[in-house]
Amino acid sequence: MSKTGTIGDSVFRTILIIFAATILVIVAAMIAMMVQNSIPTIREFGFGFLTGSRWLPASDIYGALPFIYGTIVSSLIALILAVPLSLGIAIFLVEQAPARIARPIAFMVELLAAIPSVVYGLWGIFVLAPFIRVYLGPFLQNYFGFIPLFQGRLTGIGMLTGGIIMALMVTPIVTAVVRDVLEVVPTAQREAALALGATKWETTVIVLGNAASGIAGAVVLGLGRALGETMAVTMVIGNSPQISASLFEPAYTIASVLAANFAEATDKLYMSALIEMGLVLFLVTFIVNALAKLLVLRVAKRQTGH
Amino acid sequence: MANDIAHNRRKFVSGVMTSLTAACATFVIAILVIILAYIAYRGFSAISWEFLTETPKPVGEGGGIGNAIVGSGIMTVLASLIGLPIGIGAGVYLAEFGDKWFGTTVRFFADTLIGVPSIIVGIFVYTLIVLPMTRQSGFAGSLSLAIIMIPIVARTTEEMIRLVPKSMREGALALGAPQWRVTWNIVLPAAASGIATGAMLAIARISGETAPLLFTALNSRFYNFYVDQPMSSLTVQIYNFATGPFEVEHQMAWAATLILVGLILIINIIVRMFTKKKY
Amino acid sequence: MKNLKITVLFLLSVALVAAGCSPESTGSGGGPVGLQGAGASFPKPIYEKWMNEYGKIKKDIRIDYQSVGSGAGQKAILSGTADFGASDDPMKDEDLKKADGDLLHIPTVLGAVVLTYNLEGVKEPLKLTPDTIAGIYLGEIKKWNDPKLAADNEGVELPDAEISPVYRADSSGTTAVFTDFLSKTSEDFKEKVGPSKQPNWVQGVGVGAKGNDGVMGQVKNTPNTIGYVEIAFAKENKLPAALVKNKAGNFVEASIANVSAAAQGSAESMPDDMRMKITNAEGDNAYPISSYTYILAFKDQKDAAKGKALVDFLWWALHDGSQYAEKLHYAPLPDAVLKKVEAKIDTIESGGKKLRTGA
Numbered sequence: 001m002s003k004t005g006t007i008g009d010s011v012f013r014t015i016l017i018i019f020a021a022t023i024l025v026i027v028a029a030m031i032a033m034m035v036q037n038s039i040p041t042i043r044e045f046g047f048g049f050l051t052g053s054r055w056l057p058a059s060d061i062y063g064a065l066p067f068i069y070g071t072i073v074s075s076l077i078a079l080i081l082a083v084p085l086s087l088g089i090a091i092f093l094v095e096q097a098p099a100r101i102a103r104p105i106a107f108m109v110e111l112l113a114a115i116p117s118v119v120y121g122l123w124g125i126f127v128l129a130p131f132i133r134v135y136l137g138p139f140l141q142n143y144f145g146f147i148p149l150f151q152g153r154l155t156g157i158g159m160l161t162g163g164i165i166m167a168l169m170v171t172p173i174v175t176a177v178v179r180d181v182l183e184v185v186p187t188a189q190r191e192a193a194l195a196l197g198a199t200k201w202e203t204t205v206i207v208l209g210n211a212a213s214g215i216a217g218a219v220v221l222g223l224g225r226a227l228g229e230t231m232a233v234t235m236v237i238g239n240s241p242q243i244s245a246s247l248f249e250p251a252y253t254i255a256s257v258l259a260a261n262f263a264e265a266t267d268k269l270y271m272s273a274l275i276e277m278g279l280v281l282f283l284v285t286f287i288v289n290a291l292a293k294l295l296v297l298r299v300a301k302r303q304t305g306h
Numbered sequence: 307m308a309n310d311i312a313h314n315r316r317k318f319v320s321g322v323m324t325s326l327t328a329a330c331a332t333f334v335i336a337i338l339v340i341i342l343a344y345i346a347y348r349g350f351s352a353i354s355w356e357f358l359t360e361t362p363k364p365v366g367e368g369g370g371i372g373n374a375i376v377g378s379g380i381m382t383v384l385a386s387l388i389g390l391p392i393g394i395g396a397g398v399y400l401a402e403f404g405d406k407w408f409g410t411t412v413r414f415f416a417d418t419l420i421g422v423p424s425i426i427v428g429i430f431v432y433t434l435i436v437l438p439m440t441r442q443s444g445f446a447g448s449l450s451l452a453i454i455m456i457p458i459v460a461r462t463t464e465e466m467i468r469l470v471p472k473s474m475r476e477g478a479l480a481l482g483a484p485q486w487r488v489t490w491n492i493v494l495p496a497a498a499s500g501i502a503t504g505a506m507l508a509i510a511r512i513s514g515e516t517a518p519l520l521f522t523a524l525n526s527r528f529y530n531f532y533v534d535q536p537m538s539s540l541t542v543q544i545y546n547f548a549t550g551p552f553e554v555e556h557q558m559a560w561a562a563t564l565i566l567v568g569l570i571l572i573i574n575i576i577v578r579m580f581t582k583k584k585y
Numbered sequence: 586m587k588n589l590k591i592t593v594l595f596l597l598s599v600a601l602v603a604a605g606c607s608p609e610s611t612g613s614g615g616g617p618v619g620l621q622g623a624g625a626s627f628p629k630p631i632y633e634k635w636m637n638e639y640g641k642i643k644k645d646i647r648i649d650y651q652s653v654g655s656g657a658g659q660k661a662i663l664s665g666t667a668d669f670g671a672s673d674d675p676m677k678d679e680d681l682k683k684a685d686g687d688l689l690h691i692p693t694v695l696g697a698v699v700l701t702y703n704l705e706g707v708k709e710p711l712k713l714t715p716d717t718i719a720g721i722y723l724g725e726i727k728k729w730n731d732p733k734l735a736a737d738n739e740g741v742e743l744p745d746a747e748i749s750p751v752y753r754a755d756s757s758g759t760t761a762v763f764t765d766f767l768s769k770t771s772e773d774f775k776e777k778v779g780p781s782k783q784p785n786w787v788q789g790v791g792v793g794a795k796g797n798d799g800v801m802g803q804v805k806n807t808p809n810t811i812g813y814v815e816i817a818f819a820k821e822n823k824l825p826a827a828l829v830k831n832k833a834g835n836f837v838e839a840s841i842a843n844v845s846a847a848a849q850g851s852a853e854s855m856p857d858d859m860r861m862k863i864t865n866a867e868g869d870n871a872y873p874i875s876s877y878t879y880i881l882a883f884k885d886q887k888d889a890a891k892g893k894a895l896v897d898f899l900w901w902a903l904h905d906g907s908q909y910a911e912k913l914h915y916a917p918l919p920d921a922v923l924k925k926v927e928a929k930i931d932t933i934e935s936g937g938k939k940l941r942t943g944a
Contacts (some may be wrong), residue, residue: 012486013403019395020404020412023460026453027415030422030430037433056785057756088330096324097331105335107574110503112338114510114570115345116541118548119563123341125802133807155749155807157792171334176507177462180500184469201320217465221458224420230517235802239754239793250792252754255423259517260795262425264656264756264782266680278426285421289414364634365913440665441621524623525651527636536621536649546652549798550629551817 031282038276040269049276055241055252057261062273064280066241070159070251071284074233075226077163077247078170082226083219085167086174087208093175094182095190095204106179112172121235124165129156129236132164137248152246155238160247162237166226174222181214182207220289227285230259254281345567349560357561362527362543365552371562373529375569377444377538378513381523384448384533385512389455390505396456397463397501402489404464413464416457427453428518436522444530444537447523454515455508462504466497502577510570516541540566618894622650624658624671625758626797627815628878630913631694632671635902638909642901646894655758656782662688662881668891670881673758674782675860687884689933690859691899692877692926694907694915695848697839698762699826699874701819702811703804704729704744710838712737714830715770715865715873721750721811722767723777724790729809737830744809751803751812754793756783762876763813766864770873813874817914831873832865843872844916852921859929875916882933889935896933896940903927 052063093102133156140150193203238250363369435446478488524536547559629652636648655672662670720726730743753760761782768775778784794800800812819826828836850868865873886892907917
């Protein structure tokens with residue numbers, strides 16, 4: 001290999017390392033800032049901050065548990081709904097639909113990622129919440145009312161509504177990425193499978209297996225959007241720091257409590273509690289990401305092993 | 307005979323699943339079309355030349371979002387200039403050299419950063435830039451947007467580059483080309499359309515962000531081209547219109563949303579033209 | 586790929602042109618003076634109107650105001666990111682101590698918090714007493730046809746439906762005024778919830794919404810709800826507003842005159858620093874859930890040119906500007922209060938020099 005090549009390579013590599021390290025620096029600086037600003041509540045409550053279930057700013061009592069619960073459950077609802085849907089759309093776009101149809105649809109899906117969350121929130125209040133109150137809620141209570149998940153009062157505002165809105169916002173992101181991932185899987189693979197007598201669906205399953213890591217990436221992106229979503233969720237989730245088995249009851253997420261209160265909080269301990277919530281969200285994201293990755297890798301293994 | 311039944315069953319399953327995916331697409335697209343149509347329906351009548359070029363006026367006196375369009379434009383471009391190179395560079399690193407501990411760490415932190423609510427990014431930049439400068443600024447706004455873009459772009463870039471067939475690189479490497487040339491001239495162009503998708507998603511995502519701008523770029527009633535001054539943006543303006551009591555302003559919020567979605571559409575088309583997506 | 590590089594270069598050059606820095610425009614020279622204000626969302630419409638009108642008279646002064654919330658307004662003036670702040674809720678003593686100098690509260694206009702509701706078929710405005718409002722928000726009055734509500738609303742057909750109260754999930758001046766009123770009138774409420782920008786609401790009662798718009802959206806779209814919002818939100822969206830029983834025992838409407846009456850009745854007792862709550866005020870017509878909104882500014886202005894611009898603007902706004910208040914659902918300051926505010930504005934100085942020099 002020529003000399004300029006090796007020098008070029010090491011320069012190239014160094015530049016890339018700097019770029020990659022930038023991400024670490026940003027996250028580290030962010031964590032440092034949040035730790036520094038949450039020292040008052042860390043001193044005051046210690047580990048109890050995570051396990052405390054009462055959030056009473058007026059009495060200076062701060063417990064993050066209801067928010068952790070709300071964040072995880074609403075994101076789960078969002079992913080359970082959004083991932084199959086997104087996979088379905090992406091498969092349809094790449095494997096089935098002719099370009100003439102696929103192109104405008106793909107376009108539209110990307111556009112939807114750009115709609116400000118205020119708009120999703122308004123739609124949630126005007127359309128989704130009444131739909132849940134009048135149709136979906138009573139239906140679920142009639143047929144599945146024995147499950148605690150579907151008991152409780154029905155105002156249309158609550159955990160389920162928040163989760164569904166999140167799902168809607170996550171879908172364009174997951175779809176767009178999965179679509180691109182599927183597109184890059186070589187056509188030869190499909191042809192080989194079809195030639196061996198596999199049905200169209202079986203071929204798709206094989207393609208999915210090969211794209212598993214990319215799909216996992218897409219899911220992580222979607223999860224990120226769900227965990228960090230603020231405005232739209234704030235508008236429909238009911239904003240009550242409580243832990244209730246019912247999906248119809250109001251709940252609260254970490255991101256929405258931050259968005260709703262950061263601007264207005266002047267009290268030092270309150271500010272500190274809010275910023276520590278940000279730190280908690282980091283932690284939740286860490287754990288959930290790790291779990292999601294394990295899960296997707298498992299699925300991928302099973303599929304390719306089959 | 308048994309073979310036939312199995313075959314028919316497989317065909318049947320295939321048919322069902324295939325229709326299911328079509329149903330998924332139809333269902334979501336239907337919901338999404340409704341949302342888009344609703345925005346258009348609510349917003350279209352408020353759009354005029356005056357609305358596109360003037361600055362906001364007191365309620366009931368008309369006014370427009372010209373300064374917000376300019377502000378959003380400046381901040382999006384500046385954020386992309388900061389965020390895209392870093393994000394794409396980091397993504398290339400992760401894909402090409404990222405299998406050791408450093409890469410794994412960066413990847414994991416990038417995934418975590420994606421899930422950080424944008425408001426935390428806003429608080430971060432507020433502490434880092436705004437407080438020392440004692441002034442909100444377009445630059446601070448751009449920086450928060452860039453921080454939101456970076457991990458999204460990095461992860462999508464990585465996924466797309468990983469999918470470029472190994473045979474493509476090996477051919478060039480075998481001919482004695484240095485790795486950086488292979489990456490720059492062969493791998494990146496092959497993955498360009500995918501990277502563009504990632505960039506588009508990131509731009510789309512930051513275009514819809516309000517929370518990080520509220521503390522960093524604030525907003526302005528005036529046309530402002532200086533990035534060290536508070537700067538208006540479409541989303542903060544939409545937020546202001548939408549959260550106020552006045553129906554006229556609510557309508558302007560819908561109209562501004564329509565403009566925002568329209569602008570994203572245009573950017574999307576331009577990016578697609580240059581990266582020649584082969585559908 | 587080549588095209589892509591050209592695009593990148595093009596964008597780069599555009600940004601470099603755009604990324605210039607502003608010429609310093611705040612000096613005491615002849616250049617335009619820029620003032621930045623931030624704070625409460627409640628007075629935003631009137632402040633914008635004032636700034637726009639004033640900008641037509643004084644072309645060399647650019648005043649900008651951004652509604653980021655009262656708490657954020659307090660933080661902005663304390664951290665120096667704004668030249669003046671704005672807040673509905675007077676600052677607490679402990680927060681004032683953080684200020685780097687003497688921070689003044691200057692009342693600008695008055696507003697009202699109203700109770701709005703979604704009751705199908707109920708045409709005439711509902712009559713509510715402090716007790717029934719407290720009962721609803723404490724979860725003790727659960728149904729719309731509760732005998733207590735029915736007693737005050739004879740002839741109104743109240744449905745046999747569960748009441749679903751909506752409160753503000755975010756910290757807000759509106760909540761401060763509302764809970765201050767209820768705490769003054771109901772011992773029970775004071776004990777269980779108390780006056781606060783963000784009190785501890787009773788668990789399991791009602792839902793929280795962010796912002797006045799959030800509460801309004803909730804009430805507008807959910808039958809049998811009740812919520813409290815700033816008056817403009819109810820008026821502009823044609824939502825009903827309840828009549829509330831005042832200290833004198835009358836059910837009064839939240840009209841401009843009745844809000845003014847609440848300030849009039851308490852004008853004499855206004856303290857020197859102007860921080861004052863006027864809920865449950867004396868007077869036959871006083872609307873009991875009324876409040877001032879304030880501009881926050883330092884007594885000693887660091888930049889004389891900016892300080893001068895601010896003082897002149899405030900003076901203009903409180904006199905010539907007050908004509909714009911009513912149309913936007915605010916009550917102008919009563920004369921007795923205005924006199925005190927004038928004296929307060931006169932004390933603003935820069936480097937020991939008084940800034941107001943005649944009109």
